[in-house]
């Protein structure tokens with residue numbers, strides 16, 4: 001297991017440093033609540049930022065390979081990536097347009113991602129993707145077969161160079177603007193799942209499982 005080191009200079013939150021956090025408890029909470037990350041990497045000087053599913057398992061993040069896996073086929077030492085996870089908690093409406101903002105929790109993880117080769121580790125990562133979104137689903141759905149495991153590229157990034165940044169609370173206006181006669185405050189944002197929609201080819205005698213009927217995030 002890699003050791004968690006204090007943030008390096010490039011991982012230190014410079015702008016609004018009071019919003020930065022580096023402890024694993026804070027970072028893991030954000031990573032475990034999110035499920036989509038954006039993976040940034042450069043190919044021949046061209047940056048790409050690709051959205052994909054991920055799951056934290058212990059001291060690392062597993063994510064689906066997509067474009068990066070093509071790059072990695074012949075690079076055993078890994079590829080430099082920047083993985084970002086963003087949770088949006090609210091729109092912050094200040095009195096001035098300039099001070100409008102968002103409440104958020106985000107994580108930026110830097111380092112080298114490597115392709116996962118071992119089928120057991122790939123399977124564990126797939127299980128983690130599924131279970132973190134819908135606990136209980138993995139055991140009910142058909143498990144991936146050898147061909148499917150082979151066809152899935154999974155990458156692993158150790159959580160060694162990570163930062164979190166968090167904004168909470170009301171708008172912060174410049175002192176003279178507090179007299180401006182306009183509504184100010186926060187519009188909270190949350191995920192609210194809708195009622196499950198049964199696939200028309202799903203046998204009607206199969207009851208909707210509780211994890212779908214009462215899905216909560």
Ligand SMILES: Cc1cc2nc3c(=O)[nH]c(=O)nc-3n(C[C@H](O)[C@H](O)[C@H](O)COP(=O)(O)OP(=O)(O)OC[C@H]3O[C@@H](n4cnc5c(N)ncnc54)[C@H](O)[C@@H]3O)c2cc1C
Nearest residue numbers: 010011012013014015086088102104106107108163164165
């Ligand atoms: C939903 C959302 C909306 C935002 N809107 C704005 C906006 O409109 N304008 C604006 O200026 N900023 C916004 N931010 C903040 C933005 O992400 C950057 O933190 C900020 O712009 C400073 O960038 P920088 O490269 O100068 O940071 P620096 O502080 O110089 O970055 C240094 C290091 O700090 C870490 N870091 C920086 N930002 C983050 C982060 N968000 N989360 C975790 N680690 C981080 C990274 O490791 C980075 O390498 C927003 C953030 C979120 C999540």
